Amino acid sequence: MAELDDAIDKISQSIANTGALTCEASRRYDEMFQTFRRELEHALDAQPTMADAARLAMSMVDTASTAIASSFPNPQHHDCCDQCSACCNLFVSVPPGVTSLIADHIRKTFDHREQTDLLARLKNAAAIIEQSKTTAEVRVRCPLLGEDNRCSIYDVRPLSCRAFTSSDAGRCHRMVFGDDSERATTIDQDPGHYRLHIEATDALQQTASRRNLNPRQKGFVHALLDQLDPAIKSPSV
Helix, strand or coil: CHHHHHHHHHHHHHHHHHHHHHHHHHHHHHHHHHHHHHHHHHHHHCCCCHHHHHHHHHHHHHHHHHHHHHHCCCCCCCCCCCCCCHHHHCCCEECCCHHHHHHHHHHHHCCHHHHHHHHHHHHHHHHHHHCCCCHHHCCCCCCCECCCCCECCHHHCCHHHHHCCCCCHHHHHHHHHCCHHHHCCCCCCCHHHHHHHHHHHHHHHHHHHHCCCCCCCEEHHHHHHHHHCCCCCCCCC
16 A cells, blocks of 8 residues: 555656646746747837838747747648748738838839739739628738749748748638638647747837837738839839
């Protein structure tokens, strides 16, 4: 009986120790994101414009996401691959600074014809979006998606686009291109990767608020249309 009691004590102690370690790991996991957010906001406040802040946020979140993927065991499988563009047909919201950054990139890298064609695609996409009752219903090809199904602004793509991952590309295609029942499908996101992008998005909103700017997110298509519609200029202008 004493041996049994001793075994039970050892098992119970092992469980208690592991539980304590798990609680500590959970605390430090949350602290990791708090550190990221604190350092990110400090860096964003030092940027001269919101476009500069958006560029920095993208860089920092990419670096942090890579670090998480390489530092944690059993990383979630990503089925995402080049030219898999199902998610490029969903509604995208952007925080302050992102649209200005992308618009500036377009003016510098797209020639006049490319900008004019893009403007037409943006107007067409905006009209389709306006017919939807909710943003969740929106299914429209991103105007910045090339004929080869590659993003034409990949290096400065929105945070929402960077955040989206999937372990099953087929599930994504059914969610985007399937019937009404399939479109209700949800896509599980990589928790750590996704949380970094949520933190970065909110950090940009808070940065804008501290500068007395509108902190709200906007629909990407309409926001970019507003930036590019007044004057389409070639990179040489």
